[in-house]
Amino acid sequence: MKIIIRRENENDHRIVEELTREAFWNLYVPGCDEHYLANILRNHPDFIPELDFVAVVDDKIVGNIMYTKSFVADEKNNRINTLTFGPLCVLPEFQRKGIGSSLINHTKDIAVRNNSKAIIILGSPHNYCKHGFKNSIDFNIGNAQGKFPYGQLVLELQKGVFAGKKWRFHCSSAYDIDAKAAAEFDSQFPPRKKEYKASQEEFSIAVRAFLGK
């Protein structure tokens, strides 16, 4: 199977939103908002178009990764700019074929070439530790409240860049979704049943889990 990774263009927008809806639907909550997030992210000042890629197999778009600007700040408010990806998704029937990994590796290589310092995300350790991500507690990077969420993961691109200081991570306000606007956006798509899935319980546990120091 040949996987082509290329930049997303305007003609891809709706297809990417459809595949995002397909990938996230009922996975973490009943329904999902990530297709709305993909839609609004592209016009947000923190969006990084140079890192917006789709994966194509046999001329079909089957995956997408989007990045935003983020940063960590120390106690004196010295900042280090970082990168955050999300949404990242692959159509269910194309998952477990290396497409998600290709999207991560491709964009990580660009980030390294651009001298980016680190990628910091909120996600499942299962999906990202195999790519070198570690919990942010290992770099003394708390969240904006100084806590260490289980899913706050860091991939250091410049070794030792966070050493010797305490940091707090600040992700883009783009991820603060307006639920009403998201529901309105979703009504443009074919109706789909919102249902409970066990994966939602796992997510609900993970987002309330913090590491202690």
Ligand SMILES: CC(C)(COP(=O)(O)OP(=O)(O)OC[C@H]1O[C@@H](n2cnc3c(N)ncnc32)[C@H](O)[C@@H]1OP(=O)(O)O)[C@@H](O)C(=O)NCCC(=O)NCCS
């Ligand atoms: C998370 C996600 C993007 C991963 O994409 P993916 O294309 O399935 O990722 P990969 O194929 O690179 O890796 C997934 C698994 O398949 C395995 N794999 C990769 N290529 C494979 C192949 N050719 N044959 C068999 N297994 C393979 C990987 O080793 C990995 O295994 P693991 O989960 O046991 O560690 C995708 O599952 C997804 O879209 N999920 C729904 C949305 C989501 O949760 N996004 C992330 C938000 S945090």
